[in-house]
Amino acid sequence: METTLPDLAFAADPALCNRCGRCVADCPAKILALPSEGPVELILEKSGKCYQCQHCLAICPHGAISILGRDPRESLPLAGNLPSARSMEVLVRGRRSTRSYKQENLPAKQIRELLEIANASPTGANRRSVRWTVIDDRAKLDGFREKLLDGIEKAIAKQALPPERETFASFPRLWKEQKVDILFRGAPHFVVTSVPRNARTPQVDGIIALSYFELLAQTRGIATVWDGLAYWAITEFVPEARHWLGIPEDDVICYCMAFGLPKIPFQRTVQHTPPEVNWVR
Ligand SMILES: Cc1cc2nc3c(=O)[nH]c(=O)nc-3n(C[C@H](O)[C@H](O)[C@H](O)COP(=O)(O)O)c2cc1C
Secondary structure (H helix, E strand, O other), X not given: OOOOOOOOOOEXXXXXXXXXXXXXXXXXXXXXEOOOOOOOEEOHHHHHHOOOOOHHHHHOOOOOEEEOOEOHHHOOOOOOOOOOXXXXXXXXXXXXXXXXXXXXXXXXXXXXXXXXXXOOOOOHHHOOOOEEEEEOOHHHHHHHHHHHHHHHHHHHHOOOOOHHHHHHHHHHHHHHXXXXXXXXXXXXXXXXXXXXXXXXXXXXXXHHHHHHHHHHHHHOOOEEEEOHHHHHHHHHHOOOHHHHHOOOOOEEXXXXXXXXOEOOOOOOOOOOOOOOOOOOO
């Protein structure tokens, strides 16, 4: 059976390629070769094996390679642009779960920018199929909360709440009587990652993506909280919530996060115990 090869739009600029061979050595699919003269070439009959990782474009010291129609001049250079080791330490040690938020919505542009960058997170076999379901407006999250709490009440009435989720029984009352929002911690926004079931590593891809989202958010003064409570409600006892959110039936729901501007920002890192390491001797 004949299979059509994908058009990778691979091009190496003969004026820039000095045949150093770095792209050939790095290519995980081994589909590049140096001919006896001239710039690096794609082995056409192997193009179906391409991971579409763009490593060739990224590794070329001279910006000679373009693939999938991407112009290397539009990539961000790494030299001189990486955060310092200290900044990354402060970011990783200083990220916090925030449980009190300002009422105001974030500008839509800022949310879009965060998603755009976080979507650069790695995915198994470079499948790149993380779907971001976002509530970008407090009023919409209010509506979703109402429905979710209603669903929780119905699950309680049907005795469908698993014993380990007993704590959910108090959520509808806390919201109705005291406006205490345990489900979303009062945040104006909510994001769920989901990935088609047939991806190589669906759950992990979506969780990594949210981890990147969280760290990026902190660098922009935006606070987050991993939302296990909403995740359990949606995946365990209010399954129709998936449809309210428009998440396809075939997607694995990876995880959830609430976010927005913090009411009270944190001032310093916390001091965790050292890691438990099993050094293999
Ligand atoms: C997978 C996961 C689920 C979580 N779910 C919730 C949640 O539903 N509500 C909440 O307030 N915090 C939630 N958290 C936050 C943890 O409780 C928090 O990480 C912990 O209290 C330590 O605080 P820190 O994140 O500020 O270091 C979750 C964290 C993780 C990693």
